[in-house]
Amino acid sequence: MPKVVDHETRRRELTDALLRVVVRDGYDAISIRSVADEAGCSVRPVQYYFADKAQLLAAAHARVTERMGALVTRAVHELGGSPRPRAVVGTVVHAFLPTNDEARHAVIAYHCFFAAELTQPSIRVPGADASPNALARLIRTQFERHWNRKPTAAETRDIQLLVTTLSTIAATVIAGYHDIEDATSLLDHQIDRLLPPNNKR
Amino acid sequence: MPKVVDHETRRRELTDALLRVVVRDGYDAISIRSVADEAGCSVRPVQYYFADKAQLLAAAHARVTERMGALVTRAVHELGGSPRPRAVVGTVVHAFLPTNDEARHAVIAYHCFFAAELTQPSIRVPGADASPNALARLIRTQFERHWNRKPTAAETRDIQLLVTTLSTIAATVIAGYHDIEDATSLLDHQIDRLLPPNNKR
Numbered sequence: 001m002p003k004v005v006d007h008e009t010r011r012r013e014l015t016d017a018l019l020r021v022v023v024r025d026g027y028d029a030i031s032i033r034s035v036a037d038e039a040g041c042s043v044r045p046v047q048y049y050f051a052d053k054a055q056l057l058a059a060a061h062a063r064v065t066e067r068m069g070a071l072v073t074r075a076v077h078e079l080g081g082s083p084r085p086r087a088v089v090g091t092v093v094h095a096f097l098p099t100n101d102e103a104r105h106a107v108i109a110y111h112c113f114f115a116a117e118l119t120q121p122s123i124r125v126p127g128a129d130a131s132p133n134a135l136a137r138l139i140r141t142q143f144e145r146h147w148n149r150k151p152t153a154a155e156t157r158d159i160q161l162l163v164t165t166l167s168t169i170a171a172t173v174i175a176g177y178h179d180i181e182d183a184t185s186l187l188d189h190q191i192d193r194l195l196p197p198n199n200k201r
Numbered sequence: 202m203p204k205v206v207d208h209e210t211r212r213r214e215l216t217d218a219l220l221r222v223v224v225r226d227g228y229d230a231i232s233i234r235s236v237a238d239e240a241g242c243s244v245r246p247v248q249y250y251f252a253d254k255a256q257l258l259a260a261a262h263a264r265v266t267e268r269m270g271a272l273v274t275r276a277v278h279e280l281g282g283s284p285r286p287r288a289v290v291g292t293v294v295h296a297f298l299p300t301n302d303e304a305r306h307a308v309i310a311y312h313c314f315f316a317a318e319l320t321q322p323s324i325r326v327p328g329a330d331a332s333p334n335a336l337a338r339l340i341r342t343q344f345e346r347h348w349n350r351k352p353t354a355a356e357t358r359d360i361q362l363l364v365t366t367l368s369t370i371a372a373t374v375i376a377g378y379h380d381i382e383d384a385t386s387l388l389d390h391q392i393d394r395l396l397p398p399n400n401k402r
Contacts, residue, residue, distance in 0.1 A: 175319055
């Protein structure tokens with residue numbers, strides 16, 4: 001009798017194994033073979049779920065986004081009932097800082113993929129900007145709740161700037177250019193500009 | 202009679218060959234062999250000038266900084282006599298945008314090194330923050346010329362933010378997340394905040 005396999009679970013396990021390889025050994029280390037070794041299986045199941053390296057990368061890209069999304073959602077949920085707009089934005093933005101392995105690994109993997117995309121346009125994942133766009137919408141919504149108006153063109157740029165630079169600022173902590181306090185103050189400075197902390201709204 | 206070799210020139214040629222390999226084929230492609238192939242020589246001279254891959258990387262890192270420095274210096278020089286502070290800062294910042302191959306290649310190489318540093322602390326180059334620090338000092342000096350005072354703590358963060366995010370914003374153009382107009386407006390928005398364009402000083 002054949003084993004019952006939950007395909008989604010198996011696929012996710014292999015993708016997570018790939019992410020561990022990237023975070024530990026860098027983008028160079030990715031191969032069907034290294035993912036199989038990391039997952040403790042033969043190359044057969046890896047090849048079964050992912051026809052080639054490009055599919056493996058696309059899945060890993062999507063999985064990083066999914067895991068960061070889950071981290072952010074959990075952090076906001078922990079704020080409880082009806083959090084103030086500034087608390088929501090602060091919590092979301094701070095969730096990207098490498099203060100835990102999940103965020104640390106996501107930031108490393110994101111940067112490895114981003115650098116690879118610069119030299120290899122073929123691995124660019126369609127819709128990779130969905131995640132920054134969703135983050136910009138979330139911040140914009142909180143802004144509108146806070147001020148009860150739409151952001152101006154200048155404020156819209158400030159939101160875009162915060163979203164664009166978030167993972168870079170998180171990564172500079174891992175690379176040792178900033179300590180966590182510097183990085184936090186660079187992010188909070190941008191949040192304070194959009195949503196002043198002493199405003200009761 | 203042995204050939205007269207200008208060691209500095211030879212070393213720079215090999216480092217530039219390495220940068221071409223990174224920009225074209227990504228960080229994975231770096232090896233003593235691929236650099237030799239790119240430079241059109243045997244592995245012997247590469248090994249002579251660079252004992253191992255780590256030395257090759259450190260030299261490439263320094264060379265990217267040197268080439269970007271030259272690009273920026275030339276752009277500022279072309280402003281002529283006594284340029285206004287805002288013109289200097291605008292010129293320096295815009296020089297990083299991938300509107301020419303030199304800047305494009307520097308931004309790609311910088312991001313490949315940065316991503317590799319995240320997973321391999323051993324390749325971090327001592328003093329790699331010299332270049333962002335010099336850029337922050339340059340902007341600070343122009344700020345002081347413009348306003349005839351020192352920046353406040355908030356303004357100092359804005360300068361730090363501009364420096365930290367400059368190469369990310371440049372890279373998002375190469376990766377296709379922003380077009381050049383978006384990227385320019387994100388940068389100009391930050392410059393305008395520090396040095397308003399209509400101020401005559």
